[in-house]
Amino acid sequence: MTGQRRTARALTGGAGLAACAGLCALPDRPALAAVGLYLAAVLAWFAVGYRAAHHRTTAEAAWERRRVLGEAPPPLNPCCLLATTSGGQAHDARCTDEFRRITLHLPDHPWSTP
Numbered sequence: 001m002t003g004q005r006r007t008a009r010a011l012t013g014g015a016g017l018a019a020c021a022g023l024c025a026l027p028d029r030p031a032l033a034a035v036g037l038y039l040a041a042v043l044a045w046f047a048v049g050y051r052a053a054h055h056r057t058t059a060e061a062a063w064e065r066r067r068v069l070g071e072a073p074p075p076l077n078p079c080c081l082l083a084t085t086s087g088g089q090a091h092d093a094r095c096t097d098e099f100r101r102i103t104l105h106l107p108d109h110p111w112s113t114p
């Protein structure tokens with residue numbers, strides 16, 4: 001279990017508790033109910049992000065495991081998270097596209113690591 005999955009579960013539990021608290025306060029205190037439901041929505045949104053990060057981490061680990069065992073797995077879609085945020089202009093060291101991973105370490109590459 002990754003730390004991201006543990007955090008996602010904790011956030012999901014917190015969202016459920018906040019939703020219950022908001023619904024319990026609903027008939028008498030609508031402002032408190034709104035705060036509770038808003039907090040539940042924010043916590044649930046964070047939980048979705050952490051759950052997606054967990055799935056990405058496990059997919060990258062499985063891809064790397066297959067690569068180390070001698071297979072030639074196809075790159076994940078997207079190949080890496082930096083490519084997603086940079087529009088495909090940059091790739092990080094954990095990129096699952098073999099060509100991008102090789103060219104990342106060339107000395108004249110702008111994103112190369114020493």
Ligand SMILES: [Zn+2]
Nearest residue numbers: 079080091095
């Ligand atoms: Zn990439």
